Amino acid sequence: MTFKNILVPYDGSTHSNRTFNKALEIAKQHNSNLKVVACLDVANLGGWYIDKRINKNIMKKAKNLTEKLFSKLNDAAKKKSIHVDFKIIESNNTVKSLISFAKSRNIDLIIMGSSGRGGFDKLLLGSVSNGVMQKAKCPVLIIK
Amino acid sequence: MVFKNILVPYDATSFANRAFRKALDIAKKDGSKITIFTVIEGEYSAIMGYSKINPQVIKKQQNVAKKYIYKLESTAKNSGVPISVKIKQGIKIVKEIINFAKSKKSNLIVMGSHGRTGLNKLILGSVANGVAQQAKCSVMVVK
Numbered sequence: 001m002t003f004k005n006i007l008v009p010y011d012g013s014t015h016s017n018r019t020f021n022k023a024l025e026i027a028k029q030h031n032s033n034l035k036v037v038a039c040l041d042v043a044n045l046g047g048w049y050i051d052k053r054i055n056k057n058i059m060k061k062a063k064n065l066t067e068k069l070f071s072k073l074n075d076a077a078k079k080k081s082i083h084v085d086f087k088i089i090e091s092n093n094t095v096k097s098l099i100s101f102a103k104s105r106n107i108d109l110i111i112m113g114s115s116g117r118g119g120f121d122k123l124l125l126g127s128v129s130n131g132v133m134q135k136a137k138c139p140v141l142i143i144k
Numbered sequence: 145m146v147f148k149n150i151l152v153p154y155d156a157t158s159f160a161n162r163a164f165r166k167a168l169d170i171a172k173k174d175g176s177k178i179t180i181f182t183v184i185e186g187e188y189s190a191i192m193g194y195s196k197i198n199p200q201v202i203k204k205q206q207n208v209a210k211k212y213i214y215k216l217e218s219t220a221k222n223s224g225v226p227i228s229v230k231i232k233q234g235i236k237i238v239k240e241i242i243n244f245a246k247s248k249k250s251n252l253i254v255m256g257s258h259g260r261t262g263l264n265k266l267i268l269g270s271v272a273n274g275v276a277q278q279a280k281c282s283v284m285v286v287k
Contacts, residue, residue: 002169022282025146029173125277133276133285134268139166141252141284142276 003030007107009098009132010036012069015113019143020073023111027082032108034084036073037101038066039094063088095131102136111141147282150178151250153241153275156212159256163286164216167254171225176251178227180216181244182209183237206231238274245281254284 008023010016020036027034040062042055070086077084091097102110115126125133125142133140152167154160164180171178184205186198213229220227234240245253258269268276268285276283 002166022146029146130277134273137287139284139286141282143282144280 003032003109005105005107005109006030006032006034007098007102007105007110008034008036009110009112009128010038010069010073012038012066013113013115015115015143019111019113020076022143024077024080024082026111028080034077034082035087035105035107036070036084037087037089037098038070039097040066040088040090041094042090042092059090094128095135098128098132099135099137102138107138109139109141110136111143114142114144147174147176147252149248149250149252150176151241151245151248151253152178152180153253153255153271154180154182154213154216155256155259156209157256157259159258159286161256163254163256163284166284166286168220168223168225170252170254172223176225178220178225179248179250180213180227180229181241182213182229182231183240184209184231184233185235185237186233202233237271238278241271241275242278242280245279250281252282252284253279254286257285257287 003026006023006027008016008020010020023034026032040059042059066088074084074086087101089097089101098110101107110132112129112132113126114129115124129142133142147170150167150171152160152164154164167178170176184202186202186205209231213231217227217229230244232240232244241253253275255272255275256269257272259271272285276285
């Protein structure tokens, strides 16, 4: 078995949905464990004079939204009888936290979309994909 | 079948060998075809640039490349994976790889993260970076 643990960074975009479907197919062939991770950006909204509780509220809503998305993915995975682990990470550096997550869980392969929510240029590679590809210690598969 | 045609750009480095082995693993499980592609640059001379490339040098380089690729062919045949080989001469390596992938309708490009040039092993090599950004199909970068 070559790819035991597969990591799929997910952000709810169409690219990442396609990536998830491809990852399901690959996981079925290689009998591997799938791990889907969503990174929530802890951005500081506005200046010091804004109440920090607003940030907390936004994070709570974002978490609810991602959990809803995850449950959809879980249904799709259950139809193909593949077990998928889901995790939500809060950080202010998406690339760094994805890399460290991959290291700590002994990930053998990262499958990700070529561009996600951030960039507008669909011709070139997205910033997160680019960063992960350059810094990851394991093979990275980029789905276009 | 997830990936039907797999393209492996090869330059005889250890990274490329590892990429080839990973491609073999995928092809075995998937029942896909592997195409090995090598671009020969020729010899760069500071005075003439690439404009006048010595055909003898090209021939020598082609022979060396064939030797390396012959080994790969035999390992692929042992594991029962259909394989084809293409050696081409060109100057812009990234462009050649992408055009070839387009013409062959490859679904996946498997390549090493670094090749022959460049000394920084921390970040991605120039060819791998260029291919990952410009390719129209999925790209797997093997470290």
